[in-house]
Amino acid sequence: MGPREILNGLRAAHGEGIQRADIPSDTRLYLFVDRGALPSICRTVFRDLDARYVISIGADDRPYSGSFMVAHDFAFDRDHVLCSILADVPADDPTVPSITPDVPAASWAEREIRDLVGIEPVGHRYLKRLVLPDGWPEGVHPLRKDFAWDTVPEDYDEDRPFRFDDPPEGCTVVPFGPFHPTLDEPAHFRLYVEGEMVRGCEYRGFMAHRGIEKLAESVLGYNDIPFMAERICGICGCVHSVAYCQAVESAVGIKPPPRAELIRTVMLEIERLHSHLLWVGLACHIVGFDTLFMQSFRIREPLMWIAERICGNRKTYGLCLVGGVRHDITPEIADELRGVLGTLTSEWRDVVKAVSRDRNIQSRTEGIGVADPALVKEMGIIGPVARAAGVAMDVRKDHPYAAYDRVHFRVITASGCDVWSRVLVRMEEVFESVGIIQQCLDHLEPGPLQSPLDDTLPVGRIGLSSVEAPRGESHHFLITGENNRPRRWRVRAPTYQNLQGVPSMIRDQRLADMTIALGSIDPCFSCTDRLETVEIATGKLQMWSPEEIATLASPAPGVSTPEVHRR
């Protein structure tokens, strides 16, 4: 079923609600609908057509069309179609009927729209603030275009404590976070605990907002954003940078040259390898098996070195530009990479054997943090968590990008739905990634790295892009705009959806299993918290002059200081 058939089906059911549709390619479908028809259309798409919920986006379109805009993104994984359902929202009545009663996975996204764009989702049952802190004044919405990126509202009360819900009867509250040795990033779970059993929790995150999307919409240019996108996440940065570039490319119809696509694929898989090795190590550390943690990290290290050989950095590769890549893989590096992969494969086999044999790890992870296919569907859970529940969902296969249509690999699934299955899935995926890189290296033909880019990209086009990050699908939504930058860019990292499944995954489990259950989705709070704006950036950031930075990195005695270029 292609986008045209999907559209015809929807027209037959909701003819009057659909204003117009745009089918720019066989893999994209943009539906422009009445806002009143959103819930019923989304219900049909989500329930009857069994599409996967991806994300909802709110945008302030007033300077261009005079109204706000809401979009709900869905993925038809079997049909290889990404779909966006868009509706205009009048500027004088910023409300939209909520789709959360029909699509539970949209809960956070709608709360976020309410916080940041100020569009009220009518019918949403839990309209607590999600992103904005409690001390933020009412009626101030950072992602509105009339809110400058460097504003701090006058009456912002930074010290106001969060208002939490009351715990259920008979439960005590165990604070898990904001800082906890296994979290590594700030996030706050208030666990409702009965004895050692967790009965529920309230999540308060979004404490590390950096205002990346706002910056992109107001300060940066098209080709600055890939480097900013890369800094969304410390683990899967390349994923975000590729996803952003692809979103722009899909919006304006640029195709990067084949060699660039292969190099993107290689780097994405190197990133997946290092992330999988790191995560398996961390999972072992959480259940107290530090020896395997250390061995995983030892095995992972050569990957970091080869990444540094390719692009000069262990992480944050600085690889992508719109329409191509910046680094080439020379034949020498390709040979080195093949060697690294050979060693890695044999060493990783030993780790897989050790983990599979270990009865303690199994008894700690079997039946823990269960996310069954029903939860996967309802919460839009993705990546290894979904695959461990037997849902063969992998963006690399379902919505091929870069060079994934040119390589062969298996989608690893397991059926246990628990942490143990996630461990198995991610351990096995390592071997598939190695295979993908080897095939890409074999396919590498000489050619350009960059497609020519017109100075001005067309305005007002929509781009969707999904990339399979190590932890699941990263989805980017983008509307091109004036001044060499997008009007709206929405990043949906995998943790955003997976984290919404955690309360169900830890309910009625032991407190001791909380860390491994949470760890099993490989949460990335910096990805999830990416949004928001201002307060930290302008309030506290200390500006360093180049001279001061030079004095910070004081060279060893006897080494001459490199000349500092003044701006």
Added chain:
Amino acid sequence: MSDWGLALRQVGIAAVNVLCVILAAPLAEGLLRKVTARIQSRQGPPIIQPYLDLMKLLGKEDVESGETPVMQRLAALLAPAAVLTAACMTPMGLRAPLGPWTDVVVLVYVITLCGISTLLAGLSAGSTYSLLGVSREMMAMMALEPILAVMLIAGSLQVGSLRLDDVLSGSVYGSGGFAWSGLILLCVMALAFQAMVQRMPYDTSEAETELMEGPIAEYSGPKLAMFKFAQMAKLVVYGGIAVGLFVPWGSDGPLWLAWPVFWLKLVALIIVVTLIAATHARVRIDQAVRRYGALLAVALVALVLAGMGK
């Protein structure tokens, strides 16, 4: 020898024991860390690192925190005091120091005090995580302390004496010949020792990644040093008791032989503990308590056997 001469000699031995434990405990920890590091393909810290750690902690500011600082301080002192008192009673290459004046029952009480100090520490902090650690520690104590008591009593039954000298010299195997109950208890000890000294896979009450150190979460500086030291010393003293009960061979020789042989056995035991700790994942508290319960049941069967002289 006169009474006074005997007393002086025994106190002297006790002092030697305490000194040995104070000196050897950090070294044992250092050895443990080094071996662990090697298993993990790491260089590892120098073997004297635990001394330096303790010195550093001792030199830090003594901060009072938690709900009841007085109890917190008391708990921090009780922990090493209890372990070192146990050291005064355990034969460690020399004959049981305070032998004539104490017996097995006192030893069991003193060892229970070690656990109590952890409970006090957790209660004095009053935070949720330390209280969780306390509840876990209590569950573990209720199963583990009886196991040790059962072993000591089985030994006493075999030799018909409560004197430490008699019991802590391979008594579980019976005075003459060989007792099956002893062999069963040896197996139980092999499985339970890791838990008694709170090493992986049984460090459930502290479990850094779950409970953030549990009961001792509120400790810092000199008080933390006391607890850390108590934990290191526990490994040595409990090791001494285990060696005395189950691996007596060579200990009845002349002093120049018995003393080094004892410490060699202890080093071997510590290396075994390290190997197990480095190659196992932490069990969950309910899994752990179930295992302790099973071990206790087996130990009780062995006690009945020992009562029948088998």
